Amino acid sequence: MTARPLLAVDGIAKRFRGLRAVDGVGFDVPQGGIVALIGPNGAGKTTVFNLIAGVYRPDAGRIFLDGADITGLRPDQICKAGIARTFQIVRPFGGLSVLDNVVVGALRQTADLAAARRAALAILERLGLAAKAAQPAHALTLPERKRLETARALATRPKLLLLDEVMAGLRPVEIDGMVAVLTALCRETGLTILLTEHVMRAVMALSHKIVVLHHGQKICEGPPAIVARDPQVLRSYLGSVGRHGGGVAVPC
Amino acid sequence: MRAPFSSLFAGRPRRAPAALALFVAAMAAMPLVAGDYLLSVLILVLFAAYLAQAWNIMMGFAGLLSIGHALYIGIGAYASAALFVHYGTSPWIGMLAGVTIAALAGAAIGALSFRFKVGGVYFALLTIAFAEFTRILADHFGWIGASSGLFLPVANRATSDVWHLRGAPVMFYYLLLAAVLALLALGRLLLGRRIGYYWQAIREDEEAAKALGIDVFRCKLAAVTLSAGLTAVAGVFHAFYYNNLYPETIFAIGRSVELMLPAIIGGLGTLFGPILGAFLLTGLSEALTNATADWGIDGLKQLLYGLVLAIVVVLRPDGIWPWIAARLGLGAAPHPPASRVPPSARERSEGALPQGQP
Ligand SMILES: Nc1ncnc2c1ncn2[C@@H]1O[C@H](COP(=O)(O)OP(=O)(O)OP(=O)(O)O)[C@@H](O)[C@H]1O
Ligand SMILES: [Mg+2]
Numbered sequence: 001m002t003a004r005p006l007l008a009v010d011g012i013a014k015r016f017r018g019l020r021a022v023d024g025v026g027f028d029v030p031q032g033g034i035v036a037l038i039g040p041n042g043a044g045k046t047t048v049f050n051l052i053a054g055v056y057r058p059d060a061g062r063i064f065l066d067g068a069d070i071t072g073l074r075p076d077q078i079c080k081a082g083i084a085r086t087f088q089i090v091r092p093f094g095g096l097s098v099l100d101n102v103v104v105g106a107l108r109q110t111a112d113l114a115a116a117r118r119a120a121l122a123i124l125e126r127l128g129l130a131a132k133a134a135q136p137a138h139a140l141t142l143p144e145r146k147r148l149e150t151a152r153a154l155a156t157r158p159k160l161l162l163l164d165e166v167m168a169g170l171r172p173v174e175i176d177g178m179v180a181v182l183t184a185l186c187r188e189t190g191l192t193i194l195l196t197e198h199v200m201r202a203v204m205a206l207s208h209k210i211v212v213l214h215h216g217q218k219i220c221e222g223p224p225a226i227v228a229r230d231p232q233v234l235r236s237y238l239g240s241v242g243r244h245g246g247g248v249a250v251p252c
Numbered sequence: 253m254r255a256p257f258s259s260l261f262a263g264r265p266r267r268a269p270a271a272l273a274l275f276v277a278a279m280a281a282m283p284l285v286a287g288d289y290l291l292s293v294l295i296l297v298l299f300a301a302y303l304a305q306a307w308n309i310m311m312g313f314a315g316l317l318s319i320g321h322a323l324y325i326g327i328g329a330y331a332s333a334a335l336f337v338h339y340g341t342s343p344w345i346g347m348l349a350g351v352t353i354a355a356l357a358g359a360a361i362g363a364l365s366f367r368f369k370v371g372g373v374y375f376a377l378l379t380i381a382f383a384e385f386t387r388i389l390a391d392h393f394g395w396i397g398a399s400s401g402l403f404l405p406v407a408n409r410a411t412s413d414v415w416h417l418r419g420a421p422v423m424f425y426y427l428l429l430a431a432v433l434a435l436l437a438l439g440r441l442l443l444g445r446r447i448g449y450y451w452q453a454i455r456e457d458e459e460a461a462k463a464l465g466i467d468v469f470r471c472k473l474a475a476v477t478l479s480a481g482l483t484a485v486a487g488v489f490h491a492f493y494y495n496n497l498y499p500e501t502i503f504a505i506g507r508s509v510e511l512m513l514p515a516i517i518g519g520l521g522t523l524f525g526p527i528l529g530a531f532l533l534t535g536l537s538e539a540l541t542n543a544t545a546d547w548g549i550d551g552l553k554q555l556l557y558g559l560v561l562a563i564v565v566v567l568r569p570d571g572i573w574p575w576i577a578a579r580l581g582l583g584a585a586p587h588p589p590a591s592r593v594p595p596s597a598r599e600r601s602e603g604a605l606p607q608g609q610p
Contacts, residue, residue: 053463055459074462075459075462075463076462076463076464076465076466076467076468079462079463079464079465080465084463084464085463087459087460087463091457091459091460092456092457092460093452093453093456093457093460093461094456094457095452095455095456095521096452096453096456100449100452103449104449104450104452104453104461104464104466105464107446107449107450108464108465111445111446113444113445113446113449152460152464153463153464156464156465
């Protein structure tokens with residue numbers, strides 16, 4: 001582990017018309033690590049992603065990538081700085097083929113179309129979408145679209161990948177497959193991942209560290225085994241079961 | 253590895269270049285067999301094709317709706333014609349001036365809109381506003397003849413002076429044909445490069461495009477600037493073919509709307525759609541004019557024309573070219589825009605997902 005974290009989030013906050021969606025959240029993502037950001041629905045996970053990815057400018061706090069202050073940069077500048085993200089509500093380029101969706105990402109690294117195609121195809125291969133390469137993206141099923149989100153983001157060859165619930169709707173075998181792909185990527189390429197996920201099976205298998213959000217605040221942070229036993233975490237999840245009709249996961 | 257690759261190029265089989273060669277040969281030979289009337293109609297077709305192609309770069313490739321493209325035609329026409337009338341400047345030099353001014357105008361309108369996040373319909377309204385504003389300015393601009401018009405000395409139709417664009421219609425025919433083919437080649441080149449991919453990404457989903465590192469502002473600006481500059485070229489030919497210019501006709505909204513139709517009918521975002529659409533619509537318009545002239549009912553032509561447009565749009569919302577191309581085994585041209593999946597269906601399937609199990 002390097003001394004300096006790849007991503008350092010320091011006291012970021014974001015309000016939406018009085019609602020404190022993210023309220024002074026800070027955490028580090030170590031170089032090469034996989035960190036999970038979890039919490040009940042509406043806890044502020046996606047908003048944290050949007051703050052890091054430059055969709056919103058934080059009302060307070062700072063964000064550093066590799067020690068450089070990236071607070072307030074535009075989304076395209078954030079991507080160029082080395083952070084790629086997926087969208088929880090998928091945003092495929094519907095009229096383009098699956099391959100071309102990923103080619104758009106790969107063109108970040110090279111202007112050579114043939115090279116971008118090769119890179120894109122290799123990534124599709126890896127994520128099990130190669131057979132669908134020629135199909136229009138709007139013809140994919142939702143789990144496939146989530147994988148396409150991941151493929152497209154990976155194609156930009158980021159230092160840090162932000163994955164927002166890419167495993168929702170996957171069957172357990174598919175989840176294990178995805179977990180294997182992501183761990184292998186981190187091992188082979190030194191990729192760092194920050195992910196949000198309600199699928200605890202994936203969170204426990206993947207993450208070196210878990211950060212728990214509740215009502216926009218960080219309530220717990222630590223290795224999976226510790227976090228899963230934290231009473232406050234359990235309470236926030238159980239408490240939310242009633243409110244959200246049992247739609248959330250219970251850790252462990 | 254092989255399967256997806258080969259199926260990707262299935263859209264571009266050997267038949268396509270042969271069909272293109274046949275089309276070019278037929279168009280090149282046309283003046284040898286066509287009479288004056290047919291040639292004049294074909295010139296209208298080529299004007300329409302060129303303008304729709306230039307407009308398609310914005311709307312078809314990048315998803316930017318301009319309903320003010322008459323502005324750029326007018327700028328090209330007036331710049332070259334005024335320079336010719338006042339100084340005897342060659343229209344090719346005038347074209348340089350017209351294209352530059354039009355490109356700058358496009359860039360200014362684009363920069364203003366995109367900087368202040370004016371998008372979609374509001375952007376379209378703004379393009380209309382600028383065209384109208386310029387029309388009113390031109391109405392009071394004495395140097396270009398104001399509202400009473402600007403006239404070029406009538407051409408000597410016997411000899412063709414290409415340098416001064418004075419000559420027979422057949423000269424304009426070949427110049428326009430060359431322009432249409434050049435735009436076809438340019439379109440293909442652009443779609444195969446980074447900028448083409450980026451435009452299409454922006455057209456499909458701007459937020460997702462940004463997240464992939466695309467500088468949306470710059471890419472959109474490039475599309476408007478290029479489209480505007482190219483449109484001005486048609487304005488130059490227009491001025492020297494018709495020899496008269498009036499602000500209220502050259503800058504008319506009607507012209508802006510009309511020039512979009514071949515691209516929409518033919519297939520937005522496709523390379524050959526605007527050309528096919530120009531043939532169909534110009535042909536339809538001529539046929540209806542001839543047919544309804546005998547009946548003497550006012551407005552019947554417009555009514556029928558509108559009816560046919562409506563039917564085509566309902567039956568072939570992606571345009572006629574992708575459909576025909578598939579039938580002829582030419583493969584659909586690159587990528588039709590806009591997924592036909594309603595966003596509501598997308599949200600529903602998202603919401604229906606189990607939110608995770610322990
Ligand atoms: N653009 C916005 N405008 C207004 N309120 C918003 C906006 N985005 C998020 N919110 C609100 O902020 C809070 C946090 O939302 P967020 O999407 O970050 O939660 P989340 O943890 O990602 O939830 P989930 O697990 O359901 O994805 C919610 O109450 C949400 O309604
Ligand atoms: Mg979320």
